[in-house]
Amino acid sequence: MSTDQQSGERATPTRSGLRPQDGVLVADDLRKEFGGLTAVDDLSFAVQEQEILGFIGPNGAGKSTTFNCITGFYKPTSGDVWFKGEDVTGLDSHRMVQKGMARTFQDFAPLSDRTVVRNVALSLAPDKLFTLAGVGGETRRLAEEICRRVGLGDQLHQTPSELPHAGMLKLELAKAIATNPDLMLVDEPFAGLSGNEVQELTEVLLSLRDNGMTLIVVDHNMRGLLNLIDRAFVIQFGAKIAEGSPDEITDDPKVQEAYLGGDEI
Numbered sequence: 001m002s003t004d005q006q007s008g009e010r011a012t013p014t015r016s017g018l019r020p021q022d023g024v025l026v027a028d029d030l031r032k033e034f035g036g037l038t039a040v041d042d043l044s045f046a047v048q049e050q051e052i053l054g055f056i057g058p059n060g061a062g063k064s065t066t067f068n069c070i071t072g073f074y075k076p077t078s079g080d081v082w083f084k085g086e087d088v089t090g091l092d093s094h095r096m097v098q099k100g101m102a103r104t105f106q107d108f109a110p111l112s113d114r115t116v117v118r119n120v121a122l123s124l125a126p127d128k129l130f131t132l133a134g135v136g137g138e139t140r141r142l143a144e145e146i147c148r149r150v151g152l153g154d155q156l157h158q159t160p161s162e163l164p165h166a167g168m169l170k171l172e173l174a175k176a177i178a179t180n181p182d183l184m185l186v187d188e189p190f191a192g193l194s195g196n197e198v199q200e201l202t203e204v205l206l207s208l209r210d211n212g213m214t215l216i217v218v219d220h221n222m223r224g225l226l227n228l229i230d231r232a233f234v235i236q237f238g239a240k241i242a243e244g245s246p247d248e249i250t251d252d253p254k255v256q257e258a259y260l261g262g263d264e265i
């Protein structure tokens with residue numbers, strides 16, 4: 001074992017051989033058990049700056065649990081997470097946001113009595129927040145700009161319940177963008193969207209990358225991700241079964257088998 005492999009606050013030996021500086025985000029032998037169930041089974045991967053990694057697997061494969069372990073919502077049972085070269089394993093979610101990591105949720109709940117722009121303003125970094133009178137001018141301007149970036153420019157003053165489903169997904173994305181992240185983990189952004197809506201959201205995500213962001217995007221349906229991702233990482237029962245370009249993944253017999261009788265690839 002090299003000295004590099006022992007760096008970081010915890011000198012846990014690594015089996016994967018990945019080092020903290022191998023990517024913006026490095027997961028090393030990440031594991032999460034719930035009682036007798038292994039939801040994340042020693043996953044190791046690195047994500048490069050401005051890469052869009054597709055994180056794919058059938059329902060229940062462990063995608064959201066992996067996100068939860070990376071973003072501080074769960075403490076991993078074992079393994080390490082490095083972000084921008086720093087050991088961030090087990091830090092809570094607020095610290096992760098401060099360090100530049102954001103996520104969207106599969107089951108999200110915007111504040112139903114606040115407008116779209118107000119919901120986004122509330123996610124802006126706290127030092128940009130409020131005057132006693134309410135949302136300050138600069139905060140409102142920033143929040144409106146983020147809403148326009150995701151295509152909610154015409155719905156600023158609606159409440160979330162007035163938005164169509166696609167609008168709710170955009171709002172969830174806008175709230176994550178408002179924290180000004182370097183890395184964003186996006187959980188099922190295309191769920192329930194039409195082909196045109198998938199295309200529209202794909203363009204939003206690509207523009208975020210073009211402006212410097214790194215993205216990990218989860219979906220159980222690979223087809224929606226094909227025009228978006230640079231590379232795919234496929235898991236089943238918490239363990240990696242394949243990794244490669246979208247073409248390599250769709251041709252992979254292990255991936256095809258994992259989806260047999262279940263979701264479409």
Ligand SMILES: Nc1ncnc2c1ncn2[C@@H]1O[C@H](COP(=O)(O)OP(=O)(O)OP(=O)(O)O)[C@@H](O)[C@H]1O
Nearest residue numbers: 034039057058059060061062063064065066106220
């Ligand atoms: N808090 C929890 N307690 C116990 N088991 C859990 C918990 N969270 C997830 N699991 C289990 O871990 C496994 C992985 O779940 P996870 O939600 O990560 O899958 P997923 O890949 O995100 O699935 P989906 O495509 O349906 O969103 C499942 O068997 C699930 O029931």
Ligand SMILES: [Mg+2]
Nearest residue numbers: 063064065106
């Ligand atoms: Mg999930």
